[in-house]
Amino acid sequence: MTQRAYVFLIITALIIFLYILRKALKKEISEIDAIIWLTSSFLGLIFVSVPGSINFLLNLTGVKYAPIAFLGLIILFLIIQNIRLTTRLYSIQKKQIKLTQEIALIDFNVNKISKKAEDE
Amino acid sequence: MILQLFVVDDYLGNYFAWIIDWVLMPNLLIKFVGNEMSRNKYSNIISITSKKRFEIKYDNIVNYSIVKNKKIIAIIPTYNEELSIKKTCTDLIKHHPNIDILVVNDSSTDNTAKIVESMSSVKLITSPINLGIGGAVQLGLKFAYKNNYDVAFQFDGDGQHRANEFDKLLNRLEDDASDIAIGSRFMFNDKTNFRSSFLRRLGINFFAMLITFLIRKKITDPTSGFRAFNKKAIAVFSKNYPFDFPEPEVIIIAKKKKLNISEVFVKMNEREFGVSSISPLKSVKYMFKVTMAILLAFFRENV
Numbered sequence: 481m482t483q484r485a486y487v488f489l490i491i492t493a494l495i496i497f498l499y500i501l502r503k504a505l506k507k508e509i510s511e512i513d514a515i516i517w518l519t520s521s522f523l524g525l526i527f528v529s530v531p532g533s534i535n536f537l538l539n540l541t542g543v544k545y546a547p548i549a550f551l552g553l554i555i556l557f558l559i560i561q562n563i564r565l566t567t568r569l570y571s572i573q574k575k576q577i578k579l580t581q582e583i584a585l586i587d588f589n590v591n592k593i594s595k596k597a598e599d600e
Numbered sequence: 601m602i603l604q605l606f607v608v609d610d611y612l613g614n615y616f617a618w619i620i621d622w623v624l625m626p627n628l629l630i631k632f633v634g635n636e637m638s639r640n641k642y643s644n645i646i647s648i649t650s651k652k653r654f655e656i657k658y659d660n661i662v663n664y665s666i667v668k669n670k671k672i673i674a675i676i677p678t679y680n681e682e683l684s685i686k687k688t689c690t691d692l693i694k695h696h697p698n699i700d701i702l703v704v705n706d707s708s709t710d711n712t713a714k715i716v717e718s719m720s721s722v723k724l725i726t727s728p729i730n731l732g733i734g735g736a737v738q739l740g741l742k743f744a745y746k747n748n749y750d751v752a753f754q755f756d757g758d759g760q761h762r763a764n765e766f767d768k769l770l771n772r773l774e775d776d777a778s779d780i781a782i783g784s785r786f787m788f789n790d791k792t793n794f795r796s797s798f799l800r801r802l803g804i805n806f807f808a809m810l811i812t813f814l815i816r817k818k819i820t821d822p823t824s825g826f827r828a829f830n831k832k833a834i835a836v837f838s839k840n841y842p843f844d845f846p847e848p849e850v851i852i853i854a855k856k857k858k859l860n861i862s863e864v865f866v867k868m869n870e871r872e873f874g875v876s877s878i879s880p881l882k883s884v885k886y887m888f889k890v891t892m893a894i895l896l897a898f899f900r901e902n903v
Contacts, residue, residue, distance in 0.1 A: 573843075576729075577731055577735045577738075577843065580727055580728055580729055580731060580735070581727070581731070581735065581738065581739045581742055583728055584704075584725050584726060584727045584728065584739055585725065585739070585742060585743060585746070587725075587726065587728075588723070588724075588725045588743070
């Protein structure tokens with residue numbers, strides 16, 4: 481890896497880490513998501529900052545060609561995250577529908593009472 | 601005198617309304633028995649009925665119970681149906697003045713809500729955001745459940761369903777101990793009935809075969825949105841109604857919840873205004889998705 485690419489990767493990892501940190505501090509993402517993303521972006525920052533660290537770790541598991549394995553791990557992580565978010569999204573959708581239905585029913589009753597009051 | 605018409609099947613139900621009109625007996629006991637009947641038998645029964653008309657005496661009549669003691673609601677889920685909703689509601693009021701009509705306005709962007717508001721005898725619930733057909737029907741069922749209705753009809757706002765077919769579904773709930781009665785266009789090969797495009801029919805037949813195989817009960821029109829739910833079914837589906845492809849999934853869920861489902865032959869109209877939410881081009885995609893949804897609903901543990 482050239483020195484320029486190395487610097488570029490570190491800066492990118494740092495930006496991602498700071499971006500997520502900012503989101504977490506502003507409470508724009510939930511605690512559990514903040515923990516997952518901060519941990520993973522911090523690990524990413526370490527891996528790009530310390531040359532050979534990925535090779536070292538992957539060699540421990542017996543992997544021969546580190547870059548592909550690393551890429552595979554990232555894809556796996558993203559798939560798991562995607563499934564987790566899909567599940568949460570569905571749960572939120574169900575809650576949203578239920579809430580909307582309750583609001584609609586309450587609204588109906590309020591209108592009914594208002595009309596009755598007007599008539600009286 | 602009690603008049604009992606032991607009529608074999610749903611077919612007569614087509615003419616149920618006008619037989620009642622003929623005899624003008626609010627408390628007439630009419631009993632439907634059996635499930636199978638050919639077209640020939642049907643015409644015989646009608647002729648017998650016409651003769652009977654002149655023999656009926658009006659004293660000491662016992663009970664025509666189907667509508668009398670039931671609290672019934674027709675749920676009409678609508679989304680931008682300003683062109684057809686008034687006619688749909690007017691037809692319903694004309695044919696069934698004693699049942700409540702609830703229009704669930706699924707956050708329409710046109711004048712649907714205003715039109716319904718102008719009809720004093722129609723109840724209107726407006727959802728603040730678009731819920732989709734499943735969410736809208738469930739909202740209606742929740743209303744029915746909370747207000748203790750005995751029977752809830754699901755009825756399209758686009759004019760496809762006929763108000764004079766209600767009795768057939770009601771009869772089925774009463775006589776057949778069914779919890780859900782589905783109005784089917786395809787129970788008999790009636791060429792005069794509106795049956796939608798070939799591609800759609802192909803899809804519907806496929807779903808029908810799949811569901812029939814899965815639940816071991818013959819279903820011919822699993823996508824029909826003309827349905828009647830009894831109190832037990834209202835309670836089940838007000839709590840848990842599928843959102844994405846509700847009609848076929850409801851049948852599977854009903855079976856898993858041990859509810860009795862049956863079909864009744866009904867006639868339907870072609871929709872006069874607007875377009876169906878499923879365009880022919882999307883049919884294949886829709887078929888795949890619905891098939892998956894049906895299978896998922898079948899294999900899912902908690903439905």
